[in-house]
Amino acid sequence: MPPGKYGMQEEWEREGERGIKMDFLLPTGIYLTFPVSHKDTIKSIKTMVWENAREEALFMALGHPDAYVFTCIKQTGEREELEEESRRISDVQPFMGVLRLVAREGDRVEKLNNSQISFLIGKGLHEFDAQKNHEVSEFRTKIRAFCEEKAQLRQASPWQQWMAYMYPCDLEPCCSLPMCGKQKLQMRAFTGKVKPEDYTLQVNGRWEFIYGRHPLCQFKYIFSCLRTGQNPHLTMVHHSTISKYQEEHGRMCSQVCKSRSLSRPPPLPVKKLVVQAGLFHGSELLCKVVTSSEVAVCSEPLWDQKMEFEINVADLPRMSRLCFALYAVFDKAKKPRGTKKKNKKVDCPIAWGNTMVFDYKDQLKTDEVLLSTWPSVPDDKSDLLNPMGTVEKNPNVDSAAGLLIRFPNIRPYPLYYPPLDKVRMIKNAGHSTSSNIKLKEIMDNKNYTECFEDEKELLWKLRTEVRDHYPENLSKLLLITKWNKREDVIQMVSLLRNWPELPAIPALELLDYSFPDPAVRSFTIRCLRKLSDDELLQYLIQLVQVLKYESYLDCDLTTFLLERALFNRRIGHFLFWHLRSEIHVPSVSLRFGLILEAYCRGNIHHIKLLTKQNEAQGKMKVLSDFIKSGSQKVNAEDLKLFIRQESDAFSNLLSPLNPSVILAEICVDKCRFMDSKMKPLWLMYKNPWTQGDMMGIIFKNGDDLRQDMLTLQMIQLMENLWKKEGLDLRMIPYGCLSTGNKMGFIEVVKNSDTIANIQRNNSNSAATAAFNKDALLNWLKSKNPEDKLEQAIEEFTLSCAGSCVATYILGIGDRHNDNIMIRENGQLFHIDFGHFLGNFKRKLGINRERVPFILTYDFVHVIQQGRTNNSEKFERFREYCERAYKILCRNGTLFVNLFAMMKAAGLPELSSFKDIQYLKDSLALGKTEEEALKSFKVKFNEALRESWKTKVNWMMHSLAKDNRP
Template identity: 50%
Template sequence: MPPAKTDQLDLWAESGLDGDVQVMVDFLLPTGIYIQMEVPRESTIQHIKLLLWKEAQTYPLFSLLGEMEGHMFECVNQAAVHEELEDETRRLCDVRPFLPVLKLITRNCGRAERILDSKIGVLIGKGLHELDALQDQQVKDFRSKMKRISEEKMQRMQLMSCGEWLRSCYSTQLGTGSLENLIDKHEGDTASLKVSLHCTVTELMDQALKKWQTTHGPEEDIGTRSDYVLRVSGRFEFLFEDHPLNQCKYIRDCLLANESPHLTLVHCDVVKAMFEKEISTIGSVLARKTSNPPLPLPPKKRPPTVSTLSVFPALQLIKGVPSFVHLAVRAGLFHGTELLCKTAVSSESSSRSEHVWNKTLEFDIAVCDLPRMARLCFAIYAVMDKVKKQRSTKNTHLNKYQTIPWVNTMVFDYRGQLKTGDIILHCWSSFPDELEEMLNPIGTIQTNPYTENATELHISFPEYSTQPVVFPAFDKFLSSVEHKECVLKNVENQTVLKEIMERDPLSQLCENEKDLIWTLRYDCRENFPQSLPKLLLSVKWSKHEDMAQLQALLQIWPKLSPRDALELLDFNYPDQYVREFAVICLRDMSDDELLQYLLQLVQVLRYEPYYDCALSRFLLERAQSSRKIGHFLFWHLRSEMYMPAVSVHFALILEAYCRGCIPHIEVLKKQVEALNKLKAVSELIKLGTIKTKTKQAHLKEAMMTCLRQTGFIETLSDLQSPLNPNILLAGVHVERCKYMDSKMKPLWIVYNNKLLGGDTVGIIFKNGDDLRQDMLTLQILRLMDLLWKEANLDLRIVPYGCLATGDHSGLIEVVSSADTIANIQKTSSNMAAAAAFNKDALLNWLKDKNSGDALDKAIEEFTLSCAGYCVATYVLGIGDRHSDNIMVRSTGQLFHIDFGHILGNFKSKFGIKRERVPFILTHDFIHVIQQGKTGNTEKFGNFRQYCEEAYLILRKNGNLFITLFALMLTAGLPELTSVKDIQYLKDSLALGKTDEEALKQFRQKFDEALRESWTTKVNWMAHIVAHPS
């Protein structure tokens, strides 16, 4: 899609500094009349249509227009696509037409459904008419099926009671109504209660009502406990179940932060009104009839005459290829990353435009041995002409071969039919360097949608018979299995098998080891059920007998834990039934556990070759049953809609989610609109800084003027935070907002939630930075924190919120009452160069913030959190650790921010690494840990013990960390592009070594960090001098 013209930014964004801007718009009427008139930039489409209607009365042919409600506007949007503006509540400045031209068109019937389609299209970032236009039967079948499932979901929702709706759909949050509806009539009354930590939610409510009755007198009828629910003040978070208070996460977090919990009694009538409002929004959906499902294909037997697979390639239109280059095609059949047979290579062809080989590529594999998920991978490469070979010796490995495009396609279509006939594949130009055979089996099977500039590869699959060749049904496939157990057991084999099964996921298996695993597969099932991934790697996927044996064994395989089952979703395991088995195991996950791994589960959708798969259905099912899961599923999908390889797949899932959770659309729409406003402000700041050289104070005033506009105030107020849907963002505290003085000029936005009983909330909006790597790192930190707590070790980690929301844009949570090490050091010294070497600065800062027992508590918090981050940053190889990337809260918690360099990718200058230490442990940190006493070896010994214990806990879960990073390999993160990058984790966790050997390695790293800490101080000094403000 062509990008929007940059000069249009002035029309919809820069003029936003004045709230009363008039925009000259050209209106094209269906009568052929052209009207040009000024309209308010902040007006809604409905109001603009009313203004046009009044003006049109003075023009000829007005009587032919008919009723105003029978018309709507159409425009060309920023994606250069025609968009019908069905939703007339949107503002013109939010619609942002490519040019200020609106065409009035006649509205078709089915308005309610068209409005819904329009809202969904705007919300997901891809118009549904684009999906309608796709000539793809798989897309049509998937959408039809999801519509039926959505209707069934809505019907079940109508049968729910209010209590069931609150618990199942909203979990611990309430999300669709306006904020004022959540404020109870008595909510202004406050009371303080002192209760035991073992007090239950029910007992707390009884005590609160009793005190309320005492305060207001017996004459006021306040009802009973059953008339109320308990809500966390300022949040969409409820305490439902009758658990002790010390088991509630919110209560625990408050106590650990030395804060008093704030709760609100909300009358059930308020919740019931919210429930009834949600139910009323789905009536139009149930009235809609979906098309009948496609008839299933009858099972076909494979004709016995089919022997080998062959394709006939031809190539068209490769641009920019020099005349001395000859082209060739290499093709390979893969199952996951396993090559099923020898690759096939075409002859060389030379031409300036079209290349035709007229050669059939045959593969040495019988069609009956093709696995269901076999994929055909192509790479087109240039062979440099020997006569005209370049003289340069640089890049000699490219002198002979030079890869140009690649593309993949499935051998069977989504219905299980073996592909036949002519197919045009539009190739991709990007290419990982380390791939063998010049093929990219883990790449997408989607063809490049940007067809104008893509290389076209024309291939022809042979017609095998008059009837389609269909992969056998599951029961037929299993019927060929001979039920026999292999009994080649002996002590030596058992010992070898045990050693193999204890290896990490990155360890390669040799052919002898694979044969042993396959021979002892029933042993694996009985004694090593978690070893299923290694067994799958040992299957010969080019033999249908082995595939059938595996499927039979899978039917009796014990269910894995959800954490172990995650590995089965890797690209190495594409088999449909294996992935279905993995999803069955994932169903045991709680909502909180699913949220912990949702980032990876969304990314592995890239490995699914067909839209309708077990993983897609599972994610949709859980998202439509938990509003919080739905919230994050929406944003993880929508944030990558700009990527052409996944845009259709993700759009289909987003559409299905929206149709199955229609009440959530308005909530999410509000968030999308708010982010668009913040992006407009961000662009204004960048333009003002770069073009006009506006002074900082004037630019900040311009930003505040923009935020005070009516359109901005309405859009940015009363919404759920995209970072955490439990958090309510009531209104922007404009005077406290600013932009930060870094390259991308992030916005610092402060919300005032006091009217809702909450504290101020700060968020940072980044426009121009890819936050996905930060998001992954923080997710892993959150998991580390969970694993440590499961082992009764709370290291006070601060995994603040971070969410990518689009192409190089996203949000970061502001951690309250925190400052950077650099700022703390600079405020304690008059000289920037000396600030980094003041070891008393940090301890004195904590003393200023705390006294007495609070200081002891703060030092303990610092000690625990410092230990946690020392281990975490070492294990993850987090680099660029300067004093502005490490912060401390006033309560003592230390935490790291900005994770642009991970997995040992440390910064270097002139070939010399800036960071020489495995993790940051400076003498001023030790000074705090030892409470300012040099000889306090007991405190430092405790700190060292925390580090070692934390490290050993992570080692026990090393396979999980490797799996989670492996599942992110195709996400396109800058420092996670190949398995070699993940090797860093294996080395840092010393996987493959004993605990004693690993601990010895860690202790050496610990001593090294202490010994070389002076280099950290030198780096910090240089940083402070270079960044004095």
């Protein structure tokens, strides 16, 4: 029998229903001891305490039970008030089985909400109070008021809008508006009260709810999104007006004083320690990097050195970021392995840290700042500074080096960055017709990052022409703006006021780290308001990641996401889990925790549903950890016994993968753990809507699913783009969601098997299985008798075309026959996306994958229906591939932008612009459609010609798997 998370759980399991004895200390000083069951809730235990206390002295001194709350010391040594009385005692796990009853203080509802939110988001709200940070306090107050206001508006909305919030429609993308009867509605598991007059529709055996009393053909789904209010006006000190600000021509300077607690000394032989500092605006260096003098290595090295930058204070852009790097200098002759050369000496990065030059109230910083730095990770970057990194301080102060920085007071009064409404625009000079022709050539050049200097000068000179005639090229203009020159910044910001709003999808590019200016961010969010709920969900992963680029807690993107989440529960569900899955990351823990708290404040009723999912995940992790520990042999019966005992936690919860689906009763006999390194849990549930049907989820513990999630998101986007142009390639972008540190859920695709299993079951040995070209076709024949076979082959043909194009463009690696699956109806799909963007697996320095994508002769054998001379079917397959590729190339910029927005995620294979170059090449950016198609045809022929290498790779994989102990 697998034990629980703590020792008390083991004791409960030994005692069974008899329970174990627990001690209770009453406010009257009386001790009570009696047995409780692991299924008892805090509320039921409180009732038992009152029943037992009736026979004790001083019972009359006790008040009403609601006036008291249990407190305990947890296994981690923390004290906790158990305000959430519906929790089971086995989930609380008090240390030594002792509960203390104390008088409840303060607002009970508020304390209960705080307790629930802390437990749900995995971060105590007291940690925010302990920050003693004005920015944190003001943000919490403002965003809480905002979210609670939106909650009141939602509550006061008509019931049709409330239904739209609770059960938003999910419509299939198509080339034209579908008839109502063909709409794919996913509003499952409605648990509220429905008026008899409301219409319902049964789809795939489930009752789907339509809001309103209209006939189905007149059904209209209406959803309104409220705009956020204006930012509060910033009061300026009288003598720090714009004119006065523009008179400030003093140099920007700071003083690096010393480094405290250098707990990670560099490897010997170290010569000296050096600090490097640079001023950045996004990725642009505003002036020369400044380097300190060298000091001797010690626990608290002292520099006490003024660092002056070659830029006037008046020229500092609003989002100026001061970046520091601490590194060690070695003698060249004693260079440690893996370090980089720098003239006659070698430098080894130790730590880095960033801070803003202006604070969140627009005031130029003064006084001292203790910068708790982040340890440097050795990589291939040539720069020591990390401007793309966070401006948050490292919360692990005990293990981090601290740099003490002093900003000088250059005036006796505060200096504020002037508000944007005070800047004035300078008119452009005239221009010639030839200039307009040259401008058009620049605008038509997709590879705009390689502009020459004369082109940049012309582009800036004709900036109003760009606004009036080429507004979609705003990013080109922003990239060539001189952000270290105040006059140019004024021109750019002024121009933005009258810039035509861009379509939402192209505007996503402007959320990149390279465009941090507040005016640009505000303009971008205005454009993003055009996104429909479905579109917002499609890009939500990226929008959460670019939150990491924001320099201040209060920003337009945060407000925008919260607003949309509070008016669409599906958006709220996925926003919660995208944030919650990274709450353990120190650099974003504070920001994400505050946003999660704000969402919960604005949606109290959602807390219970999310808590149920969170608790179920906790039980799954306990079980998974025990199975992986190998402390004792776990068989299928042990697994089923644990699940049966915890069936209340596992059952009746909304699926994390799709909040429209209820995971009702868990089918214990169908559950198992899979035979792979991380022992994923395979959990099956009875479908409450269809008799005999089942649905399943896989819980993975130990793997980072974010790369799989991103890849499947891209495949889903590709499918949407194809469908909009009338091409349905029958893709299966199954559900995948990262919900925590290296854990998450994957959707079970029913009635499917791997290519490896199919080949192995139709062959005599693993060595020959990969070369059996009839195995797939015979398997499809066995699953699709007679008239169904032709349709299954068509499904295979379409899905194979989509998979070939998708895996080629995304550069999916590790494509062995255990990572490719097929459904019984013929749909082919890929799984396990641990390598992408051309990062193919290598062994002994040899690339094991030498084809652009997987197109083996057994696939062709199925497409040609088993006839070698059936070239018509194969040519139709080739046409599907080419058409699909052309559609994606026309949308190539979108894919590049979405991947660029994911750089902040910290995925090993996606950390810089170099990693995205593969995507630009595969999408043929900068080439004409004819050139792109010609290049793809070459890759197609190569994949077919070299497919025997794939078969050899599959054979080696099968042999290695069979020889695995």
